[in-house]
Amino acid sequence: MLAYTIRRLAMFVPLAFGMATITFCLLLFFPGDPVAVLLGDAATPEQIAQTRANLRLDAPWFERLGSFLWGLAQGDLGQSIFQRRPVSAIIIERLGATLELAAAAILIAVVIGLVLGVLAALWRGTFFDMALMFLAQVGISIPVFWLGIMLVYVFSVSLGWLPSISRGPAMGPALMQALSGNPGPLLDSLSHIFLPALSLGLGQAAIISRLVRASVLDVMHEDFVRTARAKGLSRTRVMLVHVLRNALLPIISVVGLRFGVLLAGAVLTESIFAWPGLGQLIITAVSQRDLPLIQGLLLTFALMFALVNLIVDLLYGLVDPRIELE
């Protein structure tokens, strides 16, 4: 498994260069001039030309691609045109917030999805099952954006229970402080992340609950489940050890695949909740045509997606020993 992981990680290198080349080429066809945005409406044509030269935007495309790839090989993603700081530094300072939000959303999605999916399968055909599946359908259809605004309206504006915007203390350090007896920062952090994570996670929870229900129902009719029941195992034990473990496989792979959707959703959620993550950053970068920053962000998203799918594959091996990772 270690060899497999290393081999997969090594694949990230050509992936990164491939991604970098593709995004670079796509951005060549992207209309709009970053310099015109940078210098604003009042820029003179001479100023624009001079700034283009200063930023080396007037160099031929193959030269720029070459220097971008050469920089990448040295771990340098270049300078943001607008923030005038290294792209890697900008991405790193925002990465934590997005990962934290994505992890919390996945956690919420998996917990809610699993519990409701299993209950719906157990009580198949009842009113609960039908109501749940109806709600799941609604959950899948609700746009993340609208859901976020509604959650803020209910929990922040009307009830006043939770903060409507911004991020609390970073979760990691807050957790450490809580372990050493000071739960304040952690509670603050949780109160800030709850609404954005819920608005991002609910749609995924709806999808997972439908999948869990179907998957559990499938497995429940397998011979080995009947055998387990016949052996006299308790209903709970059969459910947890035999049914759920087997039903989990398709769910894990869906969570991996949905990660991309989650990142896309984070772009909207972050702007509603003023969450300082990569999603907000890419909106700004695109609207400004900050080409080096866009390239860096797309590369980061691609690598994150690849990494999550690697984790999914590794989890597969853990959950199902029949799968060999070679």
Added chain:
Amino acid sequence: MSFKRSLRSVFVGSIAALALSSSLAMADLVSPPETVRMGFDVDSLSLDVRLQAETTSYRLNDLLYDGLVRLDEHFMPQPALATSWEQPDPLTLIFHLREGVTFHDGSPLKASDVVYTYTTMLDPALNARSRSLYEPIESVTAVDDQTVEFKLKEPYAPLFSYLDLGIVPQSVAEGNANFGASPVGTGPFRFDNWVRGSQINLVANPDYWGGEPAVKRIEVVIVSDGTARAQAMAAGDLDLIYTPLPPAEVRKLEADDRFNHSVVPAASFIYVNFNTADPLLSDPAVRVAISKLIDQATIVDQIYGGMDEAASSILMPAFPWAYDADVKQPTFDLEGAMAELDALGWTMGLDGVRAKDGVRLALTIGTNSEDAERIQSIEYLQNLFASAGIATEVLIVDYPTFMQGNQGGTYQLSFLSWGNLVDPDRAMFGQLHSQGNFNWGKYSNPEVDEALERGREASTPEERAEAYKAAATIIADEVPYYIVSHMRLHAFTSKKLDGFTTDARGFLTDLATPASE
């Protein structure tokens, strides 16, 4: 020339005398709170005042730095770091600096800092967005530690409107790539910390020359979505927000008696640009007829929810000294427009589109996709134009593409706005002088050119006002620009900030009210 020179001296001298007594704040807060938390729509790109590019930077830099002058609510220069100035000839300005001013790092303000600020501002290597505003400056030199001399290439009256540029300390800023991330100025508030994309915090400067502010801490939270910003205000998480906000949110907050609502004219306008280089639009009479198809009232009151003021000309109400309500561009008149088009030989064809000498009257109108109200406006115009026999194609693209299109003359008409116009010159010279840098519609009228040049060379506000009125009158008659509305800035504040007023730029000067003795 000598007459002008003497008048100019009187003008400059009288400003200095008038302002010595004025306090920094526009109005005093009734009971200043310890902490003020406000929601802004964009993060700052850099808090280096020389690189300011968006509203957030302008507003915060006004608290972090002081300029030689500051602009009062009517954009008239008042002393700030310069306590007085004189103008021995039209091309020379001498500023005397306030004594005993220190930067936030404790170092004293010197004339060399002023020289450094303006010299780097003019240096193309800095890529400063507003460099072109300062280009008429030939040189800036320190006469002694407390005196600075500006030499100009040509007479340039609008310069005072840009001399509120904050002064940076040379010892900290020089060669410091990180200056924009940890700025140092002389202003009433010091930089505390910044979580990019999320929050910028400032703290009161106890050593401020104007007195330590009573408000001790300012937290600026970045909430890009207007609805979310209004909700955060409603939830009690913010003390102050400004437009842009969706019209529906403005109405909701207006109805909420927990908040104060104040409205000031902003130095910004929304307009329709006519590409006068286009053969169909080169005749002013055709432009006048088409401008009569712009249903200004519906756009301003319905689409924009009545948040702005319908304009009668390019003269902005934010400048009372240069405003004249009697200058009037054409108003909505569908029948009149059709009759004028008929008279000009544009007769209705069988396909419902007007034509003249075999050429159809078909136009494109562009705007940017980020702004729902602009899109609704041009779609509404498309309908109105069609009903008058003008085939109109709507082009909606994202902002950078749109601006590129404007600069390249892609659209015959476009619907857009100008902001942060702190001087009437800033609203007209670049836009409508035949040699203007952003005269995208290639408008050219020698009389307008002459009037705008006169505005730059004039010595008194009265002379300048007269020049801009003359230019605005011709512009209203020939319609290279149709001004839809003069924008207004709406501020919502919690009761904590009773007494707070702002200016056209949304500056937060009132938060610097010193603690009462």
